[in-house]
Amino acid sequence: MRIVLAPMEGVVDHIVRDLLTQIGGIDQCVTEFVRVSDQLLPPRVFYRLCPELHHEGKTPNGVPVALQLLGGKANPMAENAARAAELGAPSIDINFGCPAKTVNRHDGGASLLREPKRLYEITHAIRQAVPDTTPVTAKIRLGFEDKTLAIENAQALEEAGAKEITVHGRTKMDGYKPPAYWDWIGKIRENLKINVIANGEIWSIANYQQCRKESGSQDVMIGRGIIRYPDLALRIKNYQLNQASEPAIDVFDVLLRFFHSSQQQNKSKRYLCDRTKQWTSLLGIGHPAAMELFHTIKREIDAEVIYRHLLNAKSRVQDSDRMAT
Numbered sequence: 001m002r003i004v005l006a007p008m009e010g011v012v013d014h015i016v017r018d019l020l021t022q023i024g025g026i027d028q029c030v031t032e033f034v035r036v037s038d039q040l041l042p043p044r045v046f047y048r049l050c051p052e053l054h055h056e057g058k059t060p061n062g063v064p065v066a067l068q069l070l071g072g073k074a075n076p077m078a079e080n081a082a083r084a085a086e087l088g089a090p091s092i093d094i095n096f097g098c099p100a101k102t103v104n105r106h107d108g109g110a111s112l113l114r115e116p117k118r119l120y121e122i123t124h125a126i127r128q129a130v131p132d133t134t135p136v137t138a139k140i141r142l143g144f145e146d147k148t149l150a151i152e153n154a155q156a157l158e159e160a161g162a163k164e165i166t167v168h169g170r171t172k173m174d175g176y177k178p179p180a181y182w183d184w185i186g187k188i189r190e191n192l193k194i195n196v197i198a199n200g201e202i203w204s205i206a207n208y209q210q211c212r213k214e215s216g217s218q219d220v221m222i223g224r225g226i227i228r229y230p231d232l233a234l235r236i237k238n239y240q241l242n243q244a245s246e247p248a249i250d251v252f253d254v255l256l257r258f259f260h261s262s263q264q265q266n267k268s269k270r271y272l273c274d275r276t277k278q279w280t281s282l283l284g285i286g287h288p289a290a291m292e293l294f295h296t297i298k299r300e301i302d303a304e305v306i307y308r309h310l311l312n313a314k315s316r317v318q319d320s321d322r323m324a325t
């Protein structure tokens with residue numbers, strides 16, 4: 001019954017991981033990807049993408065963070081995995097699902113799903129290079145153009161020593177277009193001995209239940225659903241445990257906490273503006289008041305002005321709550 005927060009390049013960094021794991025319900029996180037070409041990368045690259053390495057690879061709330069590697073060459077992937085393990089990564093996760101054209105052109109991510117043998121070689125090399133105590137996991141899609149290699153790819157990962165895999169229930173060609181084929185995740189699971197984590201299109205408790213039913217997986221990974229509804233993992237857990245739901249979270253609190261953490265971490269003004277707008281727009285899909293705020297700040301480039309709008313939006317919500325009670 002684990003819930004893993006999906007890796008999301010340019011969205012889920014250590015600040016967001018901290019915030020979301022504080023809200024609760026999340027059992028594991030994954031970093032943004034460390035891109036590996038030919039070289040052994042310096043430790044600072046790993047620390048930049050995973051500052052949690054300074055704290056045994058865990059968020060301040062104690063949730064382990066897997067270190068995600070992306071690349072197509074077995075040897076450098078193995079060397080960098082060994083370095084990540086030395087620096088204290090709790091586990092290594094290999095990205096075989098990224099659909100981005102630039103990544104696929106450089107022989108990484110989903111493009112490797114056309115060659116199960118290479119999935120095996122990369123995963124096997126990494127498995128050999130890191131200590132037995134460091135789990136190696138991988139994330140795949142159902143295929144590149146179509147699903148014909150779905151089971152073969154997953155079996156290659158199992159044979160190579162992956163401890164578990166996450167399957168995003170779509171091909172690279174499907175992109176992010178619904179639906180996610182949860183039944184296909186089930187077909188893969190039935191052909192493996194290792195654990196299969198189901199991923200794709202979980203936006204609600206009902207989706208979660210349906211995904212588990214169709215895939216047969218105990219564990220799920222959720223990405224955009226948690227960004228849009230930051231307490232989704234917590235609500236799912238409470239529902240599973242038959243516990244009363246917590247009161248709905250205040251999305252402006254989440255945004256303000258994000259803003260404060262980013263300032264404390266000395267993030268640039270550009271980061272503050274862009275990421276606050278990004279998250280406001282994502283939250284806005286599920287929360288009309290956040291969408292209203294997004295329309296107010298979307299062209300704003302002054303972080304202080306954005307902050308003032310955020311405070312105003314929060315106090316407007318507080319006022320209307322007071323009027324309602």
Ligand SMILES: Cc1cc2nc3c(=O)[nH]c(=O)nc-3n(C[C@H](O)[C@H](O)[C@H](O)COP(=O)(O)O)c2cc1C
Nearest residue numbers: 006007008009033095139168200201202222223224
């Ligand atoms: C903006 C964005 C960035 C992503 N970055 C990564 C990544 O770095 N590695 C990866 O394996 N998947 C990445 N994904 C895919 C997600 O991890 C996940 O598989 C996908 O969003 C489907 O799950 P969801 O429907 O719960 O969002 C990304 C997705 C999005 C939308």
